[in-house]
Amino acid sequence: MTASPSDAPAGGTPASPPASGARAGTGAADEAPTHTDPAAPPLRIAVMGAGAVGCYFGALLARAGHAVTLIGRPAHVEAIRANGLRLQTATLDEQVPMAADTDPAAVRGADVVMFCVKSTDTEDAARQIQPHLAPGALVLTLQNGVDNDERVRGVLGDAHPVAAAVVYVATEMAGPGHVRHHGRGELVIAPSPRSATVAQQFSAAGIATEISDNVRGALWAKLVLNCAYNAISAIAQQPYGRLVQTPGVVDVIADVVAECLAVAEADGIQIPGDVGAAVNRIAATMPGQMSSTAQDLARGKPSEIDHLNGYVVARGKVVGVGTPVNRVLWVLVKVVEAGKGL
Numbered sequence: 292m293t294a295s296p297s298d299a300p301a302g303g304t305p306a307s308p309p310a311s312g313a314r315a316g317t318g319a320a321d322e323a324p325t326h327t328d329p330a331a332p333p334l335r336i337a338v339m340g341a342g343a344v345g346c347y348f349g350a351l352l353a354r355a356g357h358a359v360t361l362i363g364r365p366a367h368v369e370a371i372r373a374n375g376l377r378l379q380t381a382t383l384d385e386q387v388p389m390a391a392d393t394d395p396a397a398v399r400g401a402d403v404v405m406f407c408v409k410s411t412d413t414e415d416a417a418r419q420i421q422p423h424l425a426p427g428a429l430v431l432t433l434q435n436g437v438d439n440d441e442r443v444r445g446v447l448g449d450a451h452p453v454a455a456a457v458v459y460v461a462t463e464m465a466g467p468g469h470v471r472h473h474g475r476g477e478l479v480i481a482p483s484p485r486s487a488t489v490a491q492q493f494s495a496a497g498i499a500t501e502i503s504d505n506v507r508g509a510l511w512a513k514l515v516l517n518c519a520y521n522a523i524s525a526i527a528q529q530p531y532g533r534l535v536q537t538p539g540v541v542d543v544i545a546d547v548v549a550e551c552l553a554v555a556e557a558d559g560i561q562i563p564g565d566v567g568a569a570v571n572r573i574a575a576t577m578p579g580q581m582s583s584t585a586q587d588l589a590r591g592k593p594s595e596i597d598h599l600n601g602y603v604v605a606r607g608k609v610v611g612v613g614t615p616v617n618r619v620l621w622v623l624v625k626v627v628e629a630g631k632g633l
Contacts, residue, residue, distance in 0.1 A: 331488060331491060331492055333355075333356050333357045333358060333492075334352070334357045334358070334402045334403055334488075334489075334492055335357070335358045335400055335401045335402045335403075336349065336352055336357050336358065336359045336360070336401060336402065336403050336404075336405060337359075337360045337362060337397060337398040337401035337403075337404045337405070338359065338360070338361045338362060338363075338404075338405045338407060339362050339395065339398060339404055339405065339406050339407060339408060339416060339420055340362065340363065340406065340407040340408030340409070340412070340416060341361035341362055341363035341367065341391075341407065342363065342407060342464060343462040343463050343464045343470055344407055344433055344458055344460060344462055345361065345363070345405055345407035345433070346361060346363075346367075346376055346462075346464065346470040347378070347460060347462045347470050347472055347476070348405060348433075348460075348476075348478075348493075348498060349361050349376070349389065349405070350376050350378040350387045350389070350470060351378075351476075351496050351497050351498055352492075352493070352496050352498070353376075353387050353388070353389040354378075354387055354496070355492075355495060355496035355497070357492070357496070358390075359389045359390065360389070360390040360391065360392060360397050360398075360401070361376070361389060361390070361391045361392070362391075362392050362393065362394070362395060362397050362398070363391065363393070364393070365393055366467040367391070367464070367467050367468055368391040368392060368393050369467070369468075370466075370467035370468025370469070371389065371391035371468045372391050373468075374386055374468060375387050375388040375389065375468075376389060376391075376468055376469075376470060377468060377469040377470065378470055378472070379465065379469065379470065379471045379472065380471075380472040381472070395416070395419035395420045395423065396422075396423045397423075398420045398423050398424060398428070399423045399424075399425065400425055401424075401425060401428055402425070402428060402429070402485070403428065403429045403431060403485065403489060404420065404424065404428055404429070404430045404431065405431050405433055406430050406431060406432045406433065406434065406439075406443065407433050407434065408434070409434075409435075409593075409595055410434050410435050410436040410439055410595045410597075410598035411593060411595060411597070411598070413432075413434070413439050413442045413443060414442055414443075414445070414446055417430075417442070417443045417446035417447060418446055421446060421447055424447075424450075424451050427451070427452070427484070427485075428451055428452075429451070429452050429453075429454060429483055429484070429485040429486075429489065430443055430447065430451055430452070430453045430454070431453075431454050431455075431456050431480065431489070432453065432454070432455050432456060433456045433458050433478070435513075435514075435517065435583070435595050435598060435599065436510075436514065436595065436598035436599065436602060437507065437510040437511055437514050437602065438598075438602070439455065439598075440453050440454065440455035440481070452483045452484050452485060453483075454480055454481040454482070454483040454485075454486060454506075455480070455481045455506045455507070455510060456478050456479065456480045456481070456506070457478065457479040457480075457506060457509040457510055457513060458477075458478060459475050459476070459477040459478070459479075460472070460474070460475050460476045460477070461473035461474040461475060476497070476498055476499070477498070477499040477500070477501070478493065478498060478499070478500045478501070479500075479501045479502075479503050479506060479509050480500060480501070480502055480503070480506065481502075481503070481504075481506040482502055482504065486502050487502070490502050505561060505563060507560060508560055508561045508562045508563050509563060511551075511555050511560050511562050512562050512563060512564060512566055512569070514551065514599065514602070514603070515548055515551040515552065515555075515562070515566050515570070516566070516569060516570055516573065517582075517599050518547050518548075518551050518599050518600045518603055518617060518620075519544045519547050519548050519551075519570050519573070520534070520544070520573060520582055521582040521583065521584040521585070521596070521599055521600075522582075522584060522596060522599070522600050522620035522621065522623065522624050523540065523543065523544070523620065524581055524582035524584065524585040525582055525584035525585040525587075525588050525594065525596075525624055525627070526620070526623050526624060526627060528581070528585055528588075528589060529581075529585075530577075530578060530579045530580055530581050531573055531574045531577055531578060531579075531580050531582075532574050532575075532577075532578025532579060533578075534574070535574040543616060544570065546616040547600075547616050547617055547620065548566065548567060548570055550603065550607070550612070550613075550614045550615075550616055550617050551603050551617070552566065553607075553612045554603055554606050554607045554610060554612045554614065557610035557611065557612050558606055558609075558610050583595070584596055584599070584624060588624070588627055588628065588631065591631055593628065594624060594628060596621055596624040596625065596628075597621075599621075600617040600618075600620045600621040600624075601621040603617045604617050604618050604621055
């Protein structure tokens with residue numbers, strides 16, 4: 292499923308945030324206030340890799356009075372500079388003025404960098420922003436996969452705090468400078484020196500934000516859901532509802548989930564919630580949804596499969612757990628990519 296910080300339409304909302312942790316806000320994105328928390332000054336926020344997820348959260352934060360700079364592709368940047376970002380939700384349709392740039396150096400001066408690039412671009416993007424980060428700036432990773440924060444930290448070292456975030460939102464880029472919201476809009480973030488301020492200010496902007504000591508487990512919960520559906524949807528180029536009507540697909544999904552959970556357990560990961568039930572709900576609640584991997588392949592773009600099923604295969608090797616079903620799905624997506632010249 293999508294649920295990803297990318298330009299792919301309709302990022303899915305497959306799982307509920309863990310119950311543990313400090314939570315603020317209601318998640319009522321369509322009723323987002325247009326003011327900051329009066330107890331704290333506005334934040335300077337840069338969105339590195341401003342696709343659907345980054346643009347949506349950036350728009351809410353800009354509406355609330357924070358200084359937001361979107362860093363993205365030229366077509367989006369030109370449209371935003373000319374007219375502002377169009378934010379379209381169930382109850383809103385407005386142009387939100389904010390800064391936009393194509394240069395990673397535009398992170399300069401930001402208190403928080405919302406890091407929203409594809410997982411395949413993590414190290415490269417971290418190196419691009421490194422020379423321009425303000426002292427103490429928090430880099431908040433809003434990406435698919437479970438190890439992006441560690442990879443960013445490997446580039447930045449101890450000079451800047453890095454915190455992982457789990458994203459629960461359904462959004463799409465409906466055109467240059469136009470983000471459309473389909474549902475939800477919550478974040479679960481790891482503790483950091485700035486996390487309490489971020490949670491407070493984001494919640495005041497209408498983004499329900501929870502600080503959790505088990506972000507790794509929440510990331511894995513989403514990883515399992517992505518592994519269950521993304522590759523199959525991509526290979527078949529079919530939405531979830533149609534997939535599960537094909538004989539054998541439900542059994543394959545169950546095998547994928549069992550392998551993922553076995554790897555997580557062997558790796559010492561505590562996954563919150565009932566993952567099996569969440570997997571079973573996807574086809575019923577999102578029957579028309581194509582996975583982000585399917586959308587990437589259809590658009591001729593490289594997928595994040597190495598950081599989904601491929602990651603489970605790699606960790607399985609490390610912890611001594613076999614992952615033959617995940618391996619087959621990972622390889623088949625790579626074969627399709629190679630056939631498209633990606």
